Amino acid sequence: MPQDSPRDTPRPALRDPFAWIDAHHERRLAAGLVRTLRPRPADSPLTDLAGNDYLGLTRHPEVTEAAAEAARRWGAGATGSRLVTGSTALHARLEEELAAFCGFEAALVFSSGYAANLAAVTALAGPGGDAGGPALLVSDEGNHASLIDGCRLARAEKAVVPHADPDAVRKALAAHGGRALAVTDSVFSVDGDAAPLPALAGACRAHGAALLVDDAHGLGVLGEGGRGAVHAAGLAGAPDVVATVTLSKALGSQGGAVLGPERVIRHLVSNARTFIFDTGLAPAAAGGALAALTVLRREPQRARRVRDIAAELHRRVVAAGFVAVRPDAAVVSVRAPSPEAAVRWAADCREAGIAVGCFRPPSVPDGVSRLRLTARADLSDRQVTAAADAIIRTAPAAEEKGS
Numbered sequence: 001m002p003q004d005s006p007r008d009t010p011r012p013a014l015r016d017p018f019a020w021i022d023a024h025h026e027r028r029l030a031a032g033l034v035r036t037l038r039p040r041p042a043d044s045p046l047t048d049l050a051g052n053d054y055l056g057l058t059r060h061p062e063v064t065e066a067a068a069e070a071a072r073r074w075g076a077g078a079t080g081s082r083l084v085t086g087s088t089a090l091h092a093r094l095e096e097e098l099a100a101f102c103g104f105e106a107a108l109v110f111s112s113g114y115a116a117n118l119a120a121v122t123a124l125a126g127p128g129g130d131a132g133g134p135a136l137l138v139s140d141e142g143n144h145a146s147l148i149d150g151c152r153l154a155r156a157e158k159a160v161v162p163h164a165d166p167d168a169v170r171k172a173l174a175a176h177g178g179r180a181l182a183v184t185d186s187v188f189s190v191d192g193d194a195a196p197l198p199a200l201a202g203a204c205r206a207h208g209a210a211l212l213v214d215d216a217h218g219l220g221v222l223g224e225g226g227r228g229a230v231h232a233a234g235l236a237g238a239p240d241v242v243a244t245v246t247l248s249k250a251l252g253s254q255g256g257a258v259l260g261p262e263r264v265i266r267h268l269v270s271n272a273r274t275f276i277f278d279t280g281l282a283p284a285a286a287g288g289a290l291a292a293l294t295v296l297r298r299e300p301q302r303a304r305r306v307r308d309i310a311a312e313l314h315r316r317v318v319a320a321g322f323v324a325v326r327p328d329a330a331v332v333s334v335r336a337p338s339p340e341a342a343v344r345w346a347a348d349c350r351e352a353g354i355a356v357g358c359f360r361p362p363s364v365p366d367g368v369s370r371l372r373l374t375a376r377a378d379l380s381d382r383q384v385t386a387a388a389d390a391i392i393r394t395a396p397a398a399e400e401k402g403s
C-alpha cells in the first residue's frame with residue numbers, strides 16, 4: 001500500500017487566516033456599511049438615475065451595432081497588451097478621433113478610466129531619472145479614488161490641498177519649487193461641482209507645473225457640443241495640460257483615455273505600467289465608443305439636454321426643501337441625514353420605480369451621506385417630473401432632512 005502523501009491528509013489549519021474578515025464584516029454590518037451586489041435585469045422597468053449613461057448612448061442602435069461588428073471583426077478580446085497584439089486599427093482611429101474632438105494633439109486609450117488615471121499620474125510624477133528630481137504631486141482632497149491611488153503609487157512627494165482651492169495649490173507649488181504636477185477632477189463625482197480650472201491652470205503656470213484634469217464627468221456634458229470641461233476652460237491642447245476621460249459614462253461604452261501633447265503620450269507608451277502590462281481595450285468597447293462619438297458630433301444638443309435635466313432635478317428637490325449642490329454637469333447630489341436614512345430613501349425610490357445612487361462612507365469621507373442623481377439626455381420631461389416627484393415623496397421626514 002502506498003504511503004499517504006502529505007497532499008492526501010490535510011491537517012486542520014493552526015489558525016484561520018481569514019477570521020479577521022468576519023470581525024471586520026460584523027463591525028461594518030453594525031454601522032450599516034456592508035454593500036451587496038444586485039444584478040440589474042436587462043429590461044429593468046426602473047427609471048435609471050443611478051448609472052452614468054449621461055447621453056443615453058449605451059443602448060443606441062448605432063453604438064451597440066458598432067460594438068457587435070467590432071467583436072465579429074476583431075474578436076471578443078484584444079488578445080494581448082497594446083504593445084504586443086492588442087492594438088488594432090480601431091484603437092488608432094479612436095485615439096485620433098478622441099484627440100481631435102477634445103482639441104488635443106494626441107490620445108492613448110486604456111482598458112478603463114481608472115487605468116488611464118493611474119497611468120497619467122504615475123508616469124508624469126514618477127522619478128525623472130537623470131532628467132529631474134522627485135516631483136511634487138498636488139491633489140485636491142475631493143479627487144476621485146483613481147487619482148488618489150495614482151498619487152499613492154507614484155514615487156513622488158505629495159500635498160493634498162483643500163477642495164477647489166487654487167491659492168492652496170499655488171502655495172504648495174511655491175513651497176516645493178521643483179518639477180510638479182497638480183491633479184484635479186473637472187467635475188467632482190460625489191457632489192457634481194466643477195473645479196476652478198482657469199485659476200488652477202494659472203497657479204500651475206506661475207510655477208512651471210503641469211496640470212492633469214480628470215474630465216470623466218465633463219466629456220459629452222460640458223463644453224461646446226460636449227467637448228468637455230477642459231475644452232470649455234480654453235485649456236485643450238495647451239502644452240502644459242493633460243486630460244483623462246472615461247469611455248464608460250457619456251460615451252456609453254467602456255475604457256478610458258489620456259489626452260495631451262504628443263510627447264506626453266509618447267512617454268506614457270513606454271513608461272505607464274497600466275498601459276504596458278494591461279491587456280488592451282476590447283475591440284467592441286473601442287468600436288462602441290467610436291460610434292458614440294459619431295452620434296455626439298451629429299447630435300451635440302444631447303450635451304445641453306443632460307445639463308438642463310440636471311438643473312431641473314436640482315430645482316425641484318431644492319424647491320421641496322432639500323439641500324442639494326447646484327449641479328455644474330450631470331450629477332445632482334442631495335443630502336441625506338444619515339447613512340441609514342440614505343439607504344432607506346434609495347430603497348423607497350426603487351420601490352417607487354426610480355433607481356438612484358446612494359453615497360455613504362467610506363465612498364464619501366465625511367459624515368454627510370447623499371442620494372446621487374445622474375441626469376440622462378434621453379429622459380422625457382414627463383419622466384424627469386415623475387422621478388423628482390417620487391424622490392420628494394419618498395424622502396425622510398422633514399426633521400430628518402439633511403442640513
Ligand code: PMP
Pocket residue numbers: 112113114115117144146185187189214216217246247248254255256
Ligand atoms: N474618474 C472619475 C471622476 C470617475 O467618476 C470614474 C468612474 N467612477 C473614473 C475616473 C474611473 O473611470 P472608469 O469607470 O472608466 O474606470
